[in-house]
Amino acid sequence: MGQTLTEKILDDHLVEGELTPGEEIGIEIDQVLTQDTTGTLVWLQFEALGLEEVQTELAAQYCDHQTYQFDFKNTDDHRFLRSAAGTFGAHFSRPGNGICHNVHKENFAAPGKTMLGSDSHTPTPGGLGELAIGSGGLDVAVAMGGGAYYIEMPEVVNVRLEGELPDWATAKDVILELLRRLSVKGGVGKVLEYTGPGVETLTVPERTTITNMGTELGATSSIFPTDDQTKDYLERLGREDVFEDIGPDEDAEYADEIVVDLSDLEPLIAEPSMPDNVVPVSEVEGVDVEQVMIGSCTNGAYEDILPAAKMLEGRNIDKKTEMIVAPGSKQASEMLAREGWTAEMMAAGVNFSEATCGACIGIGHVPASDSVSLRTFNRNFEGRSGIEDDNVYLCSPEVATAAAIKGEIVDPRDLADELGDLEAPGLEMPDQYIGNSESDLIAPDNAVDDELIKGPNIGDVPLKDPLETEVGGEALLKMEDNITTDHIIPATQDILMYRSNVPKLSEFTLSRVDDTFAERALDADGGVLVAGENYGQGSSREHAALCPMYLGIETVLAQSFARIHKANLFNFGIVPLTIDEETYEKIEEGDDIEIVDDAAEAVKSGQTEFTIRVNDDWEATGQLDASEREREILAAGGKLSHTKQQHDEG
Ligand code: SF4
Known part of the structure; x- marks a missing residue:
């Protein structure tokens, strides 16, 4: 075959x-x-x-x-x-x-x-x-x-x-x-x-x-x-x-x-606040737009910005709409500047940002409260733009630019009919891309330093002890479906600057769901998280497992887990147990959860079904879907402890 x-x-x-x-x-x-x-x-x-x-x-x-x-x-x-x-x-x-x-x-x-x-x-x-x-x-x-x-x-x-x-x-x-x-x-x-x-x-x-x-x-x-x-x-x-x-x-x-x-495809748009809320642009025409952003790793390349520049040539953006271009790379910025497109867009009313993720994770260009922002990014999870009541739509650079010209959401085909002289820009690549300078992209044989420089914001990596026999505690938080890693550890500027300082960063754990959580977890010396489907979707952010681990969380009971986050839970020694809908519905915040089995032994022995006793009153089953290697990692207290053990032994 x-x-x-x-x-x-x-x-x-x-x-x-x-x-x-x-x-x-x-x-x-x-x-x-x-x-x-x-x-x-x-x-x-x-x-x-x-x-x-x-x-x-x-x-x-x-x-x-x-x-x-x-x-x-x-x-x-x-x-x-x-x-x-x-x-x-x-x-x-x-x-x-x-x-x-x-x-x-x-x-x-x-x-x-x-x-x-x-x-x-x-x-x-x-x-x-x-x-x-x-x-x-x-x-x-x-x-x-x-x-x-x-x-x-x-x-x-x-x-x-x-x-x-x-x-x-x-x-x-x-x-x-x-x-x-x-x-x-x-x-x-x-x-x-x-x-x-x-x-x-x-x-x-x-x-x-x-x-x-x-x-x-x-x-x-x-x-x-x-x-x-x-x-x-x-x-x-x-x-x-x-x-x-x-x-x-x-x-x-x-x-x-x-x-x-x-x-068969036509211009589409994802409505707030999930990337799969997708409808044809023609269905949401007429919505006022206060901000348009072109950029991110999805649509921030030279080939993404050039169509916007061509559409804006000789025009102005609407006066109530801000338009910001954040190129995905300095190379794209430099090429657009050398070819005169940057000046063309600036003349139309566009502002430029440095080549960064920035606004994609709520750092800079935060939309006004209760306003609409059209972005060419890949995610529009609620609050990701830096403000809780955001209304972020995701679309192509062409749809975003059409909205900037009109001041409202418009199917670019309709705008082209209305303006009469707006042509579909298509996609164009440069004959030759320019390279990065050797000071912007520094090769190992051209390195600046040969030893680590740790300032006061660089902390140590916390290690977890091996898995204990008794696992459980209070259900500190019961969450809905599709909790993202942004919910678990928000990626906003004021928080992520502590990314190398785990004790400080942990204070913000799940603060977007319940701002008392971190304090309650520390007071209770750990506990259990309960969630619906697709827990931990979104980014690969391992802080979303590391910070709960630091707060003493020993297990997460969820109807299902996102792949990378589940791997991160194993890596940080937190037991991810899958529960059915009935159990999820029945467990309430504040319940006392006890994993009846000897957790360390059960994990090591390959046991897949764990008995969960709730309030010493009723029982349910949690499934541990883990490979032998993942079980070894869990038992050791996480991958760092496990890998260290192996290195020390070998
Ligand atoms: Fe891409 Fe992530 Fe950066 Fe956004 S934050 S531009 S999704 S890498």
Whole structure:
């Protein structure tokens, strides 16, 4: 039987297990990526493991989430990251040089390679045929030290593209259409592999918009085969030497098939406050728009901003609407500036930001209260923009720009009819991309530092004791479905600046759900969290497991868990138990929860069903779905303790 592209790459990198969906496999990692909010912990963990040098083919540390240096904390972190990259042998991308996924795509992504990144949108280079997976930072630290990455073998789903995009429909509409059909849970446990005649009609920048936002479907990864488009893109980058002709076998068998006819697509938009609230733009026309933002790792590339610039040429944006462009990389900024497009957009009323994640996580350009913001980003979770009552819509740069011109949501096809001289800009790549300067992207052999520099904001990594026999406590919080890692640890500027200071950061744990939680957890010396479906969706942020661990949380009872967050719970020694709907409905906040079994023994012995006794009154069952390796990690008190034990023994 033929293999899918995903299976071929995994096969080439397999060090343990078999490629059977649901089975745990260990794979060798070629490249790793970390960013600043997760990277400080990655390097502290790398150091705590006693590792001395990066062992993967390539490692890159980016500074993109917290680039504004409001006070010493972020700047200290940036300096620490630069020193860690220099000391251990990673590339270092300076604050302002761009968003990790954009800079990585432009400089390092390569067909056929595996990549692990401590950021949930790591799958972006799947558009170039790289199999890239987001994970917690500790997994990245271990992979950088030469350890295998363990994951449940995902199902591989064929997304067959047919036809060709019509004018005004874009790659963003392809992924919004998939979100509309499949929802934010539709890709869980799956790799989405794109095939079919529609593939060759999409350029690599369009493909990476799709693979980037596969994360919003919950997918483990998304990947395209390589072809002349890939070769062409790499040639324009001056990196054609990494091209490899790869794709699935003709008789490859997929777990499922989804067909998208590109020619049927129209401009779409995700309404507040979930990326899968997708409707045709024509259905929400007329809504007043106060802010338009173009940028992020999804649509912040040169090829995303150029259409906006072309639409704005010789026009003005509406006077009640602000429009901000935040390029995904300095390279994009520089090219637009050199070609005169920056001036053209500024003349139309646009403001420019530095190349950063910034507003995507509520840092800067926070919308006015109860106003509408149209963004080309990938997420619009409630409150993510920095204000609780936000109304963030997600759309393509074309739809966003049309709204900036009109001052309200408008289907760009209708605006074109109204204006008479507005043409669909289409997608254009530069003949030759310009490279990063060697001071913006510093190679290991050009490193600034050769020892770690730790300012006062850099704390120690807390370690957990081995799992105890008795696990349980008060149900400190009962939460709804789809609790995101943003709910667990908000990523706003005032909070994330403590990312390397776990005791301080823990004070904000779940504060968006209940601002008394952290204090109650500390007073109670731990307890239990209860949640509905898809607990921990969103980012790869391991602080979302580390901070509850620090507060003493021993177990989370949820109807289901998001993949990366569940792995993070194992990594930090918190027992994730799945409960059914009836149990979820019956448990109330404040209930006394006791895991009846000897937890340490039961976890080690492979027991899957755990008896949960509530208020010494009634009982229910919790399922532990964990591999042997995950059980060992849980029993040891988390992956750091477990890996340390192994190092000490061996
Ligand atoms: Fe940055 Fe937003 Fe992309 Fe995350 S989703 S990497 S915060 S731009």
